[in-house]
Each structure stands twice: as structure tokens, then as C-alpha cells.
Amino acid sequence: MIPLLAISAWSGTGKTTLLKQLIPNLKNRGIRCGLIKHTHHQMDIDTPGKDSYELRKAGADQVLVASQSRWALMTETPQQTGLDLHYLASRMNASELDLILVEGFKHEGVAKIVLHRSETGKQLPLPLDQWTIAVASDIRLDLDVIQLDLNNIEAIADFIEGWMSVKKG
Numbered sequence: 001m002i003p004l005l006a007i008s009a010w011s012g013t014g015k016t017t018l019l020k021q022l023i024p025n026l027k028n029r030g031i032r033c034g035l036i037k038h039t040h041h042q043m044d045i046d047t048p049g050k051d052s053y054e055l056r057k058a059g060a061d062q063v064l065v066a067s068q069s070r071w072a073l074m075t076e077t078p079q080q081t082g083l084d085l086h087y088l089a090s091r092m093n094a095s096e097l098d099l100i101l102v103e104g105f106k107h108e109g110v111a112k113i114v115l116h117r118s119e120t121g122k123q124l125p126l127p128l129d130q131w132t133i134a135v136a137s138d139i140r141l142d143l144d145v146i147q148l149d150l151n152n153i154e155a156i157a158d159f160i161e162g163w164m165s166v167k168k169g
Contacts, residue, residue: 003098134159136149
């Protein structure tokens with residue numbers, strides 16, 4: 001199975017900002033990254049008026065839209081009571097990925113790097129759970145876990161690359 005690594009933090013801490021810098025860095029190292037992003041908002045990747053939208057609204061439980069450059073599968077899940085991260089990860093093509101980064105899903109039992117940014121005024125969620133492999137912060141914290149500089153993308157990528165090599169070993 002592809003290793004899952006969650007980037008976890010309070011909203012507004014910079015998860016997406018970090019990932020936008022981290023993904024190209026990892027890709028330059030030859031690490032093929034997938035991403036699963038959790039949102040608490042209603043979301044729709046389709047556009048009202050488009051054929052795919054209309055056919056889904058007509059009752060299709062799954063709609064796959066494809067072009068020469070990408071494809072997307074939309075699945076209706078009205079009876080689903082919760083999201084299953086491992087099921088979602090299993091939908092990704094393991095032959096094309098080395099790592100699945102996860103934004104959110106902070107309560108899932110997967111390895112995670114917890115982010116802390118002092119200027120948000122929010123406290124680090126303590127105690128850290130057993131899945132926390134590191135904390136990336138803009139200040140030094142008194143913790144018994146590996147600490148990374150939140151503003152040093154190279155160091156975070158080095159840590160992830162090392163973590164992945166241990167997972168493979």
C-alpha cells in the first residue's frame with residue numbers, strides 16, 4: 001500500500017500553502033505524490049448546465065469525465081455516514097504514486113506532521129496522538145517529538161524522504 005502522510009493543523013495555519021511548496025520539491029526528488037484533501041464544506045467539482053452535471057443530477061451514481069489531459073470520477077454518497085480515508089486512498093492508482101499526502105483528516109490513524117504557526121494565536125492540539133511523527137512550527141516548542149522548521153521546505157522534504165525510506169525498509 002502507498003504510504004499515507006497527513007498534514008494536520010487548525011484552519012488558517014497554512015496546510016495548503018505548505019503543500020503547494022512541498023509537492024514540487026518532492027516531485028523534483030522523484031517522489032510521485034497524490035493528494036487527498038478533506039473539506040467540511042459542500043463541494044461540487046462539476047458545473048451546472050454541463051452535460052456531466054445534468055446526467056449526475058438525473059441520477060447517475062458515478063460520472064467519469066475524461067479528456068486527453070485528465071479525468072475525474074464523481075461518486076454520489078448520500079447514504080455514507082463518514083469518510084473512510086483508507087477507502088479513498090485505495091481509489092488512487094498505486095502504480096503511479098510513491099506517497100499520498102493528506103490534508104485534513106486530523107483524527108485518522110495515519111502518520112502525520114502537525115503544523116503550528118504562532119501568529120494564528122491557536123494552541124498546538126495537545127496531547128499529540130500516537131500517529132504524530134513530527135511537528136513543523138515557526139517557533140521552538142517544548143515537545144518530545146521531532147520538530148521541523150515550518151518555513152524550511154527543504155528540511156521538511158528531507159524528513160519526509162527519510163521517513164519514506166524507513167517505511168520501505
